[in-house]
Amino acid sequence: MNPTPPLTAGTLTAAALDAAAAVARLLPSTTPLTATPAEPGALPAPDEVAVVASFVGSASADLVIIAEEAVREALLAAADAGSPVALADALRPALEAACAELGAGVLDAATTATAGEAVASDAHLFALTHDGVTRAWFALRIRAEPVPAREAGIPTQRAGLHVLYDVEMTLTAELGRTRLPVRQVLELTPGAVLELDRTAGSPADVMVNGRLIARGEVVVVDEEYGIRITQIVAGSDGIA
Structure with missing residues (x-):
């Protein structure tokens, strides 16, 4: 099989856009959402609840979704039906969809934090909007931008994946x-x-x-x- 090419400076922005679009599609919101890069200076309220997860694979990244208000109706409907769902569990499919745009890898368990703590200053931040109104946010921060294998002196990407061989996947x-x-x-x-x-x-x-x-x-x-x-x-x- 052909290995997934590593992210480089030239593809990072496109990958972030694709990941944000995937989050917008998969959020259990009652209204359709569109992902657009956040305007300069635009930020979620620092006390909003953020769901945070880390991804290790073709690229190592931190992912943040702030969408408690956008998915509130879906969570209430599930609770009323006798099947309450935690916010992190409700957002898991959206996190997995975003990671699929980054290549093969492992997504760890999601946790919650405040938006002020979770959104790094160097993260790619996207507003998830409906009719021009921001309903949710998505932030993606690549922790270490991969270097192409031939530039780093690494024989192949597969050799670099040996460190993941003992990681269990579901x-x-x-x-x-x-x-x-x-x-x-x-x-x-x-x-x-x-x-x-x-x-x-x-x-x-x-x-x-x-x-x-x-x-x-x-x-x-x-x-x-x-x-x-x-x-x-x-x-x-x-x-x-």
């Missing part, structure tokens, strides 16, 4: 997906049948941090489900 198997409005999700009851987006007998997707790496067929191993890998996914959707 693999998930996905049979299919569907999309439902929040109203229908809240109306789900035992016995309800959800129609997925693939036919019976189709291979299941094997994912790492939301990134497709392989496909396989469902098998039973000692009375437990397993996946027999039938295809390794190459290219930008796979890992090196």
Whole structure:
């Protein structure tokens, strides 16, 4: 498989924009959001709650999402339905989507802090807006800008990844997906049948941090489900 090229000065801004756009798409906001670079001097209120996570991989980065107000209705709906969701858990898919734009790697558990503590002065800051009104914020700070392997005297990027070989990653198997409005999700009851987006007998997707790496067929191993890998996914959707 082709390794994900490291971020350089020329691609950092584009990667940050793509990450911000991914966050805007994945936030559980009741209104669609658009990511735009923050105006000079524009900052979130320092006492707002920020969800913070670190990413280690093709690039090491700190990610910050400030969106408690934007996702409040979704959190209240979940609580009213008897399934309360913590703010960090609600924002996890958005964090993972942002990391997918940075390449293969590992996203650690998210924590909370105040925006004043979490948003670094050298971070790329984006306003997440609806109809010109800022509803949330996203900040991305690359902790150490990678140097191309040939300039650093490193044989290959794969050699540099040896330090990550003992890091455990969570693999998930996905049979299919569907999309439902929040109203229908809240109306789900035992016995309800959800129609997925693939036919019976189709291979299941094997994912790492939301990134497709392989496909396989469902098998039973000692009375437990397993996946027999039938295809390794190459290219930008796979890992090196």
